[in-house]
Amino acid sequence: MPNRRSSPCLKTLCLKSISCHIDNIWCSGLDFLLENVARPLYIIGPFDHLTGDLTQELIQVLSEDKKVQRRHFQFLIHEGLKEVNLTVAKSVANNDSVVQLLGSRCRLLTKLELSGLNQVSPMTLIEVIENMPRLSSVILRQTKTNDRVLAAIADACENLRELDIFACPVSDKGAAGFCDKWQQKSTAKLSKLKKFDISGTKISVRGACQILLTFTNLEVFNFADVCAVLDSLSSGYSEQRLSIQSLSSSCIKCMDLSAKAVEISCRMCPFVTQIHLFAGVDDGKIASLNSLKHLRVLEIANVDREHVTFETGILPLIMDIGSQLLKVSLYEINNIDLVLIGNFCCNLKSFSCVLSQFNEVVFTSTHEMPNRAAFHELRELNFVLSSEIGDLPQDKLKLILENGKLLKDVSLLNIQSLTSELLQYVTQKHKFQELMTLTLESCNQITDSGIWDLVSSNNCLKNLVLKDCFQITRQDFEKYQYFTQDNNFDLDITWQ
Numbered sequence: 223m224p225n226r227r228s229s230p231c232l233k234t235l236c237l238k239s240i241s242c243h244i245d246n247i248w249c250s251g252l253d254f255l256l257e258n259v260a261r262p263l264y265i266i267g268p269f270d271h272l273t274g275d276l277t278q279e280l281i282q283v284l285s286e287d288k289k290v291q292r293r294h295f296q297f298l299i300h301e302g303l304k305e306v307n308l309t310v311a312k313s314v315a316n317n318d319s320v321v322q323l324l325g326s327r328c329r330l331l332t333k334l335e336l337s338g339l340n341q342v343s344p345m346t347l348i349e350v351i352e353n354m355p356r357l358s359s360v361i362l363r364q365t366k367t368n369d370r371v372l373a374a375i376a377d378a379c380e381n382l383r384e385l386d387i388f389a390c391p392v393s394d395k396g397a398a399g400f401c402d403k404w405q406q407k408s409t410a411k412l413s414k415l416k417k418f419d420i421s422g423t424k425i426s427v428r429g430a431c432q433i434l435l436t437f438t439n440l441e442v443f444n445f446a447d448v449c450a451v452l453d454s455l456s457s458g459y460s461e462q463r464l465s466i467q468s469l470s471s472s473c474i475k476c477m478d479l480s481a482k483a484v485e486i487s488c489r490m491c492p493f494v495t496q497i498h499l500f501a502g503v504d505d506g507k508i509a510s511l512n513s514l515k516h517l518r519v520l521e522i523a524n525v526d527r528e529h530v531t532f533e534t535g536i537l538p539l540i541m542d543i544g545s546q547l548l549k550v551s552l553y554e555i556n557n558i559d560l561v562l563i564g565n566f567c568c569n570l571k572s573f574s575c576v577l578s579q580f581n582e583v584v585f586t587s588t589h590e591m592p593n594r595a596a597f598h599e600l601r602e603l604n605f606v607l608s609s610e611i612g613d614l615p616q617d618k619l620k621l622i623l624e625n626g627k628l629l630k631d632v633s634l635l636n637i638q639s640l641t642s643e644l645l646q647y648v649t650q651k652h653k654f655q656e657l658m659t660l661t662l663e664s665c666n667q668i669t670d671s672g673i674w675d676l677v678s679s680n681n682c683l684k685n686l687v688l689k690d691c692f693q694i695t696r697q698d699f700e701k702y703q704y705f706t707q708d709n710n711f712d713l714d715i716t717w718q
Contacts, residue, residue, distance in 0.1 A: 224683045224711040237276075239285045244289055252293075259345035267297025273302045278310075285311040292320060299323045305333040312338050318346040325350035332356050337363035337386075348374040358414070369396025376403035380404045383414050388444070389422035394429035401436040413437055415471055417520040419444035427451050427475050434464065449499075450476035452490050466491045474499035484510045492516075500553070501525050512542040514547035523553035532558050532586065540566040548572065551604075554579050559586040560618040564596030564625070572602040573622075576675040583612030597625040601656075606635040614639050623648045640665050642672030654678045661687040672700040677702050677713070689718045 230238070244302065248268060269277060281298060284290035288368040290311050299306070306324060308315040315321070316339045324331065325346075326607070331354045336342065351357065351374050358381045362371070367390040375385065376399075397420070404413065415437050420430065434440065445451060448470045469487050471479045479502030488494070488510050496519040497511060503522060510528065512519065514655040520539075525528040532555055537581045540547065544566030550642050552558060558575060567573075577583050603622060605614060616639040623629070623644070634640055645668065648654070654676065660683065662668060668691055686702075688694050699717035706713045 224681060224706070224713040226710045227712040228553070229464065233276075233279075238287075238366055240280060241283045241287045241289050243402065244284065244294065245291075249293070249581055264299065264323055265297040265419045267300075270300040270302065272300075272302075277303060278305065278307060281308075282310045285313070289316050292317070295320045295323055295467055299327055301327050301330065303328045303336045304330055305329060307333075307335040308339060309335055309337045310550050315339060316341045319705050321346050321350055325353040330356060332381075333359040333361075335359075335361040336365055337361055339365055342366060344371050344551070347371045351375055352392060352513050354378065356381065358382060361386045362390060363388040363419075365390055367392060369393060369399060371394045372400045373403055376400045380407070381414060384417040385415065386417070386419040389421050391424060392420070393424040394426055397425050397429035398432055401432050404436055413439060417442040427454055430475075432454055434466075438462070439465060441467050443468070444470075446470065446472045446474040447476045447479075449479055449483045452487045453480065454650055456486045456490070462490065464491050465493060468496040468498065468717055469494050470498040471500065473503050475575070478502050479507065479508070481507050488513050495519065497521060497713060504529040504549055505531055508535045508539055512539055514543070515546070517543055517546060519549040521549075521551040521553075521632055522555065524555045532556070536549065537562060545569060552573070557584050557586045560587050560597070560622065561590055561592050561712055565590065565593050568593070568595040571598065571599055572599075574602075574604040574606075575598060576604075576606040578608040579605060583607050583609045583614075585615055585618060586614075587615065592625075597622050599628065600626040601628055602631045603629060604633045605637055608634075608636060616641075616644065620648070620708055624651060627652045628656050629654065630656050631659045633659075634663070634665055638662040638665065638667050641667045641717055642669040645672035646675050649675045649679050654683070656670050657681050657683055659683075659685040660689075661685075661689075662691055663687075663689040664691065666692045669693045670693055670695075670701075673698070673702065677705065683713055685714050685716075687716045689716070 258574060269280070272280070277298060277300070278464065280292065284294065292314050306328060308320070321336065321339065321342050323647050333356055334354065341600060342365060347362070347365065348371055350370070355378055357379045358373060359381065360379065363386050368385050370391060372387070372392055373396070375382065408410065414438065418437065418440055420433070427447065427450050429455050430445050434451060434455060436444065443466050448466065448468070452473070470492065473479060484507045493516050494514050495516050497517060498521045500523040508522065522530060522536065536552065536555065540563065545568055547567050547570060549572040550563065550567060553576045556577065563573070600622065603626065607614065612636050619637065673688070673694065677686070688699070694717065696717070699715065702715050706715065
């Protein structure tokens, strides 16, 4: 049976108590004391001696309980903080006045996260960053960070290790200014910047090239078309080895992905651990990837049905390097042989297969027998089939579920080969003892008996989502709910 809900620890109870009484005890009399004060910059209050972690947890608890107000930040934000994440309280913190508090009080801050605070002005961001010289991690995803803010970061942050400006209005001009300012520093050659995310910005291949020329020690460089950037750099730069660990192609920032670009990328970045090719790829380009001896994550998408095939594209690659792969995600690639994937990718921890465009779904059957290690290390499984013609063969699904004793997260959409009999068989065999999340959508052959055996068996299930499974009724759902509540199980069940 799922684990029972445990009593909260003393720390959690204290934080919940503070949240519950934040106004009638901790802020009691504050309005009277500040009656004649127009606008206090900050308040020296009862939480100044809390550690940074506890302060951050208190902000999160207040936000979860919907108790947090703008005035609370005047005494929650104190000069001892070294890391701040205001994203958890976005509904209240998404304004200039709250963020300005950070600049006036938190001069020792090393990590700043303001993701999603899109109402904070660029001027406020500049003022705050200029007052935080010790910043090493700056996360400004989906904010108003522009070219001027980027320049301020270059001026102020000598110890920058991580910068994330995903989906911010930064252009090539801003990227060039950032690089120029950085090169003027005396410590330019000793740059500590390891992670830089510019995906979703206005920066083009040209601007991305300048960034890679300036920050040669980058390990994580998130950009829509990294392969195109490396191809542009290759003239006169082909002998230089970079530490980038991820290669990508989406053809958003370039017209197409050439075979030469893939070869050059593999040569310039021999330590790549992740491949994300979502456009412009074909069987010939995939063949170049077998030189990557450190590859762990492989994501391949097929834009056109004929460009990437399993037999001549994916299979030769996994035969060469399959044993080192930990995650494989295949999108719109038909005729997949799941037995061969299990045999060659014996250490696979995550597998996803999405087929949403084809008129007919086909999985190839082989006469080869699955070996004992097939899918034994699997932790995460995701199948999405949108076509009504064809289905995932039941014997292949049985193989994966039966061998996947370590599965933690399973998501199946429109898989009609999943029956209650199959689920009961697997539940009786190893009880899904590690399973924490199960999501079933439009799996119409599953009935109450299969779900009931799972809910009442000994496992770690925490989240069960049943969406549009026609044979699971509201009465069944209420039965699971009552059973869970009566036994105090730590299990959330969603039915639709």
